[in-house]
Amino acid sequence: DGGITQSPKYLFRKEGQNVTLSCEQNLNHDAMYWYRQDPGQGLRLIYYSQIVNDFQKGDIAEGYSVSREKKESFPLTVTSAQKNPTAFYLCASSIGFLNTEAFFGQGTRLTVV
Amino acid sequence: SQQGEEDPQALSIQEGENATMNCSYKTSINNLQWYRQNSGRGLVHLILIRSNEREKHSGRLRVTLDTSKKSSSLLITASRAADTASYFCATGMIKAAGNKLTFGGGTRVLVKP
Numbered sequence: 001d002g003g004i005t006q007s008p009k010y011l012f013r014k015e016g017q018n019v020t021l022s023c024e025q026n027l028n029h030d031a032m033y034w035y036r037q038d039p040g041q042g043l044r045l046i047y048y049s050q051i052v053n054d055f056q057k058g059d060i061a062e063g064y065s066v067s068r069e070k071k072e073s074f075p076l077t078v079t080s081a082q083k084n085p086t087a088f089y090l091c092a093s094s095i096g097f098l099n100t101e102a103f104f105g106q107g108t109r110l111t112v113v
Numbered sequence: 114s115q116q117g118e119e120d121p122q123a124l125s126i127q128e129g130e131n132a133t134m135n136c137s138y139k140t141s142i143n144n145l146q147w148y149r150q151n152s153g154r155g156l157v158h159l160i161l162i163r164s165n166e167r168e169k170h171s172g173r174l175r176v177t178l179d180t181s182k183k184s185s186s187l188l189i190t191a192s193r194a195a196d197t198a199s200y201f202c203a204t205g206m207i208k209a210a211g212n213k214l215t216f217g218g219g220t221r222v223l224v225k226p
Contacts, residue, residue, distance in 0.1 A: 033214060042119075042201060042218035043156075059215075090155060094214070101146060102203075102214055104155035 003027065006091050006105035012113050013078070013085065021076045021108045023091035029103070030096030032074035036060060037088040037107075046089075049074055050096055078110065086112050117145075117202040117217030125223045132189040134220040136202030137182075144205040145178055145185050149198045150219070156201065159187075194226045 004025040013019045023032065031050050035043040045058030049068040063082025068074055074093075078085045088109050092102040120135045136145070144163050148156040162169045162178045162185070169176045175188040189196055199219045206213050 035216070040221075043216035045213070045215060048213060056213075058213075088153075092156075092214075101158040101161055102148075102156075103158070104148075106155045107153070109153075 004091060004093050004103050004105040006089075006108050008108060009106065011108055011110045013110060015112055016080045018077055018079050019110065021078070021089055021091075021110070023074045023076065023105060025072055025074075025093045025103070027093055027103060028071070029093035030071070031094045032068070033092040033094075033102065034058075034064070034066065034074070034076045035090045035092065037090060039088075043090060046076065085110055117204050117215065119200070119202060119217045119220040121220060122218065123221045123223075125225065126192055128192060128194055128224055128226050130192055132192050132196070132222055132224070134187050134200055134222070136185045136187070136217055138185075138202075138204050138217075139183065140204075140206065142180075142204040142206055145176075146203045146205065146214075147174075147176060147185075147187050148201045148203060148216075150201065151198050159200075189222075192222075192224045194224050196222060197224045198222060 007022045033048045034046040044060050046064050047066040049055035065077045090107045091105045094100045094102045117136045117138045146161045147159045150156045160171045160176050162176050173190045178185045199221045201216050201219045203216045
């Protein structure tokens, strides 16, 4: 089945550790996105990528890093510089051309312990 | 900062009633999209309206767009308990760096049976 897969579903991090969230898609989409969602809030854009080997900062990129070495993969690293990382993280992809919908993964819930 | 802002933040209605929610945005857009999110899950695309369109229908959904007022509305007719979810608008903008999709804070809809 075609889709977008995030793993793990739940992730626990100790303070001071870096963690990497996985996002893989087999939809052959060019564009990929990472969003952060806090309880009862909307989605805030962390990073987005239009094409392999290129990505742009979103509205809240500080404390996060990404890579786009393959078209189907867009991992997000939450670094120790992110002071309040506990949140629900959503990855999405789209064909990348004008006026196309985004497909979302089921999310990763990150908790700092 | 959020590009789209939904109103109201929360809505409670009886099954069979219509639900209307609004979205306002700040800058020029290429398209506006509406998404639905069930609690703790990823987002599902509902409908996309281009900047040169004024109204669009999909099943029980009707979306309007007024670019002069920078606003959009989503109407769900004859609501069902299964429509209980959060609804988000998202604005699509083509930037030099790619296709940026920015979400609002959402409207939480409760449909009581």
